[in-house]
Amino acid sequence: MYFFYVDESGNRDPQTIGHAADGTIKPKDWLYVLLAVGLFEKRWFRFDREIANLKLELADSLFPTSQTRLTLADCEVKSSTLRHPRERKQRSPNFLSILPPKDLTRISTTFFEQVKRNNMPVFAVVIDKRKLMPHMTGELLHKKAYELLLERIESFMAEFHDKHNGLMVVDDTQTQLNHAVAMKHAFFQRQGNQNMRFRHIVEYPFFTDSRLSNGIQLADLCAYNVYRAFRDQNFAYSFFAEMLPNFYRSEKTSSTKLDGLKVFPDDSELVAFAAKEYQKWVNAGGVKLK
Numbered sequence: 065m066y067f068f069y070v071d072e073s074g075n076r077d078p079q080t081i082g083h084a085a086d087g088t089i090k091p092k093d094w095l096y097v098l099l100a101v102g103l104f105e106k107r108w109f110r111f112d113r114e115i116a117n118l119k120l121e122l123a124d125s126l127f128p129t130s131q132t133r134l135t136l137a138d139c140e141v142k143s144s145t146l147r148h149p150r151e152r153k154q155r156s157p158n159f160l161s162i163l164p165p166k167d168l169t170r171i172s173t174t175f176f177e178q179v180k181r182n183n184m185p186v187f188a189v190v191i192d193k194r195k196l197m198p199h200m201t202g203e204l205l206h207k208k209a210y211e212l213l214l215e216r217i218e219s220f221m222a223e224f225h226d227k228h229n230g231l232m233v234v235d236d237t238q239t240q241l242n243h244a245v246a247m248k249h250a251f252f253q254r255q256g257n258q259n260m261r262f263r264h265i266v267e268y269p270f271f272t273d274s275r276l277s278n279g280i281q282l283a284d285l286c287a288y289n290v291y292r293a294f295r296d297q298n299f300a301y302s303f304f305a306e307m308l309p310n311f312y313r314s315e316k317t318s319s320t321k322l323d324g325l326k327v328f329p330d331d332s333e334l335v336a337f338a339a340k341e342y343q344k345w346v347n348a349g350g351v352k353l354k
Contacts, residue, residue, distance in 0.1 A: 065229055066103065066105070066225065066228060066231070067102070067108065067233050067279060068103075068187075068230050069103065069277065069279030070098065070100045070210075070233065070235065071274070071281075072097060072098050073096075073097040073099070073143070073288045074093055074097055075096065076205050077202055078196050078205050079092055079193075080093075080094045093193075094193045095294060096191040096193060097188055097189070097190050097287050097294070098189045099186070099287035100187045100283060101179065101184045101186055101187075101279065101286055102184055102186075102217070102230070103182060103279060107183075110182070111178050111279075112279075115174060115178070118171065118174050119136055119141075120136070122171070123139055126163070132158050137273075137275045137276060139156075140155075141172075141175065142155070142284050142285075145160050146285075149161070175278075176306065179306075180309075186307055187213055187217055188287070188311070188324065189212045189216075189325075189326045191205060191208070191327075192328070192332035192334050194332070195329045203244055206245070210249070211257060215257070215259055216324050217230055218263070218264055218265060220312045220324070223314060225264070229266040230266065231266055231267055232265065233272060234270065234272075235271070235283075246268050246269055246271075250268060253265060299338075308345060311323075311324040321339075321342075322342045
């Protein structure tokens with residue numbers, strides 16, 4: 065059994081242009097990323113305990129000054145709170161906001177080390193909202209990203225782990241959106257889509273509070289790395305470059321295509337950018353980009 069932890073970066077608003085209070089036009093976020101990291105069931109204990117033990121160690125170190133006993137649910141790690149002091153103060157006032165910089169680095173390093181240490185496959189869908197059709201809504205955008213993500217996971221399982229199944233573990237966000245995704249998921253399980261049958265994806269998605277899942281927290285951190293690499297159009301962005309070798313690559317197309325990464329729609333210029341950067345990485349021997 066594989067667990068596939070899913071989270072997003074960017075927002076689901078399909079509109080790329082908005083209006084300020086004074087009526088002036090202002091640009092809005094044009095990029096959305098949905099990402100999954102896979103974890104084989106037998107590696108779960110080591111993965112979870114290493115992260116949980118560090119969180120508890122740091123929480124205990126804060127007690128003499130804070131006089132607050134923190135639980136693991138109080139120690140959630142998100143990309144936005146690691147990167148922005150204001151976010152840390154608002155969302156993690158008793159944990160991340162009062163940790164010294166060296167411990168914030170320890171946390172991020174410990175999370176990212178898990179990808180290589182546990183041989184975790186990575187899958188991502190990048191949506192260029194500038195190229196979407198006018199009828200697109202936030203729910204449709206998210207469901208399309210989820211469908212494209214499932215396709216890559218199914219292909220990976222069929223090629224490398226045909227005797228195993230995969231369970232999707234998804235951040236619990238909104239009840240209506242969760243229901244819509246679950247119904248789409250069930251449809252794919254019964255009938256597949258125009259590209260494939262989903263023979264290795266079992267059960268409905270397991271929606272859980274991200275505060276309780278180190279896997280979803282890792283997916284959140286990795287999703288931002290993909291978002292940042294595409295927003296800046298820079299595959300050499302250090303955190304993205306480190307995880308690039310773990311993206312799913314089919315043995316049939318490994319030198320020509322990064323199978324675990326999908327840019328949508330196909331007419332986005334990001335398609336050519338990703339292909340060019342991947343080929344550059346392959347030509348360099350599949351090592352970290354400089």
